[in-house]
Amino acid sequence: MTSRDSEDVLGTAAAWRAAGETVALATVVETWGSSPRPAGSRMAVTASGRMAGSVSGGCIEGAVADAAKQTMATGAPQLLDFGISDERAWEVGLACGGKLKVFVEKLS
Amino acid sequence: MTPEILQRLLADRDAGRPVALLTRLTDGRQCLWPDDACPGALAEAAAAALRDDTARTVSLDGEPWFVHPHNPPLRLIVVGAVHVAQALVPMAARLGFAVTVVDPRRAFATEERFEGVTLSTDWPDEAMDALRPDARTAVVTLTHDPKLDDPALERALKSPAFYIGALGSRRTHAKRVARLKEMGFDDAAIARIHAPVGLDIEAVTAPEIALSILAEIVAVRRGAAIATKKAASAPGAAAA
Incomplete structure (x- = not known):
């Protein structure tokens, strides 16, 4: 018995893709401070709105899913910056704390 | 991609x-x-x-x-296809471990009791030789039977397994320590064994014991202070 379950974002993404869905992968590539998920954490989203895995404690998943829609439409990857550059800069990410970068790519 | x-x-x-x-x-x-x-x-x-x-x-x-x-998944080798193992295996799989259950007693190691789980009915030392625990492997013995637990622990102590745990009371473990010393293991080697196995959360039921064991394995893997404290208070370490 292995871990082919909820943590298997890559396998889930592949299964969605094989079923004909348009899929994007988001990966945490860098963190500073008290980011809830370490670099390498993954989330898969589909154009139809399905979601698996996570890149934070739930703070930025919505914003990442929005960016992923763009990437799925254009095919161009994006490098997203989340965090607090000054106290009032950007509400997204505040609740989780820390700063992080998320790479978003389409599963072609 | x-x-x-x-x-x-x-x-x-x-x-x-x-x-x-x-x-x-x-x-x-x-x-x-x-x-x-x-x-x-x-x-x-x-x-x-x-x-x-x-x-x-x-x-x-x-x-x-x-x-x-x-990296490939962490591995967990469970020796003893007992009731606690039935609770431990699915929880460990959810935590990302590739699990193998070892028990030569075919009445215990059945497909019905462990559906879809990798089972070995070899004698524990032979099973361990085949499985070759590495630094990404945890080994837990649950049989309470020295004939089965000891050969597994002997192999585990000679391996770089990152966690070794043995079910049994402090008294049982004291006897186990004596036997392992006779086999030639020194205090430092024996102190690698977490016994009584698991974090002290007053676990009673099989799932609770499984939870305490997995919590300890995670704590050791992540270098949590709580695991160090538990290991230091174990009889094996106290004798060191």
């Missing part, structure tokens, strides 16, 4: 091959190490990421590359 990279990544994982996915963050270009020819500096970063099991971003010719290690 191209379908080719994705399929190779999944195939490597299914085969238990460690591989690092390298992504140029400026344009999404990717390669897999060690199979693809990646520039020297990236190869070094990939090897280090796999060794530490930690992802990182490195700079090559002024451009950021994300180095993402994909």
Whole structure:
């Protein structure tokens, strides 16, 4: 018995893709401070709105899913910056704390 | 990510091959190490990421590359296809462990009791020789029977397993320590065994005991202070 379950974002993404869905992968590539998920954490989203895995404690998943829609439409990857550059800069990410970068790519 | 990279990544994982996915963050270009020819500096970063099991971003010719290690799952070898094992195995699988249950007693090690679980009915020392626990393997003995637990512990102590735990009371463990000393293990070696197994959460039921064992394995793996404290208070360590 292995871990082919909820943590298997890559396998889930592949299964969605094989079923004909348009899929994007988001990966945490860098963190500073008290980011809830370490670099390498993954989330898969589909154009139809399905979601698996996570890149934070739930703070930025919505914003990442929005960016992923763009990437799925254009095919161009994006490098997203989340965090607090000054106290009032950007509400997204505040609740989780820390700063992080998320790479978003389409599963072609 | 191209379908080719994705399929190779999944195939490597299914085969238990460690591989690092390298992504140029400026344009999404990717390669897999060690199979693809990646520039020297990236190869070094990939090897280090796999060794530490930690992802990182490195700079090559002024451009950021994300180095993402994909190691095979941690392994858990459970000796004793007993009631606690039935609770432990599915919980461990959810935590990402590839689990093997070892018990030569065929009345215990049945497909009905452990549906879909990798079972070995070899004698524990032979099973351990076949499984070859490495630094990404945890070993837990649950049989209460020295005939079965001891040969497994003997092999585990000779391996680099990152966690070794043995079910049984402090009194049982004191006797076990005496037997292991007769086998030639010194105090430092025996102190690697977490016994009584699991964090002290006053666990009573089989799932509670399973939870305490897995919490201890996670604590040891992550270097939590709580695990160190427990190990220091174990009789094996006290005698050291």
